[in-house]
Amino acid sequence: MGGIEFLKGHGTQNDFVLLPDPDGRLDLTEARVAALCDRQRGLGADGVLRIVRSAALGAESGGEWFMDYRNADGSIAEMCGNGVRVFVRHLVDSGLVPERDFVIGTRAGDRPVRMHADGSVTVQMGPATITGTSVTVVAGKPFSGVAVNVGNPHLVSVVDDDVDVLDLRDQPDFDSDVFPDGVNLEFINLLGEGVLKMRVHERGVGETRSCGTGTVAAVAAALHLAGTDTGEATVDIPGGRVVVEVRRGGSTLTGPAEIVARGELDETWWAGLG
Ligand SMILES: N[C@@H](CCC[C@H](N)C(=O)O)C(=O)O
DSSP, rough: OOOEEEEEETTOOOOOOOOEEOOOOOOHHHHHHHHHOOOOTOOOOEEEEEEEEEHTTTTTOOSSEEEEEEESSSSBBBBHHHHHHHHHHEEEEEEEOOOOOEEETTTTEEEEEOOOOOOOOOEEOOOOEEEEEEEEEHHHHHEEEEEEESSEEOOOOOOOOOOGGGSSSSSEEEEOOOOOOOOOHHHHEEEEEEEEEEEETTTEEEEOOOOOOHHHHHHHHHHHHHHHHEEEEEEETTTEEEEEHHOOOOHHEEOOOOEEEEEEEHHHHHHHHH
């Protein structure tokens, strides 16, 4: 029996291990995800994207393919914006999907997508809903923020100093009464009309070089603070640049997606992780 097929890819340097599992046969335990994502004892990644048919999971989705997303610590999250783009890139490049416009199932609901000729992908991300305000504390310093739900929870704080100076190595504090399931924390600089710079500390991962849902939350929060709920912005993250459009009842995320490697996991290693 051969090893377990994998691919490695990234979207603005938010990196993922992709596991093709059309019939839903893989036993993807928390321990296996955490080991795969570990940058010393595994392949290293911010998360895992299991590529499974919606029907194999019994998922209610209009899309043939379902993105089963896991964070690097093995936890399950509802949605991953950069992950969807990489997922789409693989489905189209490998010929699993012959169209360029189709729908991906996710735990946050169906996401219509379009792959462009240059390999970039636009994802319809659904509504970005402002749910209130809260505070996060980074290295003893409090930052107030706007809470936004993009299928998963976010708290977006506008920072006066350059976001580059923040120390995001440790988990910033947050209010677990407001975010009982944890939260993704975005820190942004408003650089001018329609231009944002962002860093992010992701739930279940730590600091990453990009977070797609986070960029949508950031633009929605910036618009909210400016007294509107529609607009478009480019967001510069450490791993590159994406474009976000927020409209009433919907939002889109456009950015690059790359597949960088493919191979096989060692069966004995995998079995030993249990
Ligand atoms: N990197 C992702 C978000 C992944 C999930 C997040 N860590 C969570 O727990 O909600 C993105 O690109 O959106």
